[in-house]
Amino acid sequence: MRSSLPVVLVPIASRLSSSTAAGFSPPASTFVSSSSSSHQSGAFAAARTPMSWSVSATAKGKDNLAEGVLKNPRYPPEWPYSPMDFAREDESDDSFFYSQPRLVYHIDEYAVSALTGYYASNFKDGDDVLDICSSWVSHYPENWRGGNVVGLGMNEYELGRNDKLSSYVVRDLNVDPTFPFEDGSFDRVTCVVSVDYLNKPRRVFDEIARVLRPGGVCHISMSNRCFPTKAFRIWLRTNDLEHIFMVGSFFHYTGMFEPAVCDDISPNPGRSDPMYVVSATKKVTGSVE
Numbered sequence: 001m002r003s004s005l006p007v008v009l010v011p012i013a014s015r016l017s018s019s020t021a022a023g024f025s026p027p028a029s030t031f032v033s034s035s036s037s038s039h040q041s042g043a044f045a046a047a048r049t050p051m052s053w054s055v056s057a058t059a060k061g062k063d064n065l066a067e068g069v070l071k072n073p074r075y076p077p078e079w080p081y082s083p084m085d086f087a088r089e090d091e092s093d094d095s096f097f098y099s100q101p102r103l104v105y106h107i108d109e110y111a112v113s114a115l116t117g118y119y120a121s122n123f124k125d126g127d128d129v130l131d132i133c134s135s136w137v138s139h140y141p142e143n144w145r146g147g148n149v150v151g152l153g154m155n156e157y158e159l160g161r162n163d164k165l166s167s168y169v170v171r172d173l174n175v176d177p178t179f180p181f182e183d184g185s186f187d188r189v190t191c192v193v194s195v196d197y198l199n200k201p202r203r204v205f206d207e208i209a210r211v212l213r214p215g216g217v218c219h220i221s222m223s224n225r226c227f228p229t230k231a232f233r234i235w236l237r238t239n240d241l242e243h244i245f246m247v248g249s250f251f252h253y254t255g256m257f258e259p260a261v262c263d264d265i266s267p268n269p270g271r272s273d274p275m276y277v278v279s280a281t282k283k284v285t286g287s288v289e
Contacts, residue, residue, distance in 0.1 A: 066264040066276055069244045073259075075252050079202060081234070086199040090229035107193055107223045110272035114265045115139045115192070115221055118277055122219070127187040130179070130211060132204070133194030134168065136161040148186075152179065177203040181211045189218040196226050196235040196243075201250050209256035212282040218257075220247050220278045244278055251280040258283055 107115075120141040123129070127146055131138045134151030136158040151159050151168035159168035169180055177200040189208050198204050208218050222243055228236060235243065248260040257280035266274040 064264065066241060066244055066266075067262050069241050070248045070260050070262045070278070073245060073248055073252075075249050079253050080249075081202075085234040086201070086232040088199065088230055088232055107225065107275065108273045110267040111223055111275040112139055114267040114275050115277070116141055118221075118263065118265050119190075119219075120144065122217070123188065128185065129188045129190060130181070130186045131165070131190045131192075132173070132179075132208075133191050133197065134159060134162065134165070138162060138164050138190065139192060140164045150181070150186075173204055174199045177207060179207045179211050183210055184213045185211050187213055187216045189216070191218075191220050193221060193223050193225070195220050195222065195247060195250075196231040199232055202253060205250045205254050206256075209254045209282055214282055214284040216282045217279055218251070218282075222247065222276050222278070223273045225273065240274060240276070244276055247278040248280075251278075256282055 116139050119139065123141065123144050123146070125145045128148040129140075129146050129150070131149070131151045132153075134153035135155065138149075138151070140146070140149075146164070146166075149164055149166045151162055151165040152171055152173075153159050153168065154170065154172060156168075156170045159165065159170065162168070171180070174197075177198075189212060195201070212218065222240075224240055226235070234246070238246065244262050248262070251257040251260040260278050260280040263277045263279070264274075265277060266272075
């Protein structure tokens with residue numbers, strides 16, 4: 001077990017050279033890059049090349065390139081990831097890592113404001129919402145009045161400080177990826193800049209589908225910062241566009257969602273943290289592809 005905790009979120013380098021993982025080479029000016037890939041050392045240095053994905057990114061210009069990733073994705077017919085893709089440099093007990101409250105934002109204030117504005121445009125008063133990987137703030141609009149708003153996270157002190165929650169549950173989804181809620185309990189599920197820490201995403205996304213009502217929506221928001229020792233391997237070896245494709249594929253392989261879409265809500269491209277929201281609507285019929 002480590003003797004100290006990382007306290008800084010490290011920007012992921014925008015490694016936008018030609019990539020067999022994504023199948024395209026976007027212009028290097030598209031995304032912010034404020035660090036190198038130097039944190040990809042040690043256990044990650046020998047990671048295998050990501051599987052050959054096929055992404056059709058036909059959108060033109062930097063303003064909609066990210067949104068184009070999920071316009072016509074071609075996913076492999078079967079789940080393409082291996083357990084090693086979700087290995088992490090620090091596999092020590094996550095309850096130790098998250099035992100220290102961090103009452104700070106994990107994205108800058110411009111990105112926070114953009115995300116809150118996105119929620120304001122999509123949430124309806126009375127929505128029952130589950131916030132997974134929740135903490136002391138969910139970035140929901142101040143004037144939004146939700147129904148049953150539940151947080152599921154790791155640190156009880158942080159969850160207790162979140163004034164948007166009706167209740168909360170402390171659970172490590174990397175140990176137990178099940179949700180303690182009935183089928184069809186929520187209208188929306190949110191996850192803010194934390195999907196890269198989930199080492200069992202297939203089971204978590206199955207649970208998201210299960211607890212959503214037909215027609216309910218899940219919103220997965222992402223930026224380019226992380227605790228690199230706790231982010232899973234393949235996330236650290238891929239770039240922003242590939243992250244969007246990856247999260248879209250997590251929805252796809254449940255068989256329970258309509259095709260995922262990406263909204264690029266980055267507030268000040270090149271001057272503040274990028275912000276992308278990958279969302280998918282649960283099929284009304286519940287049919288499996």
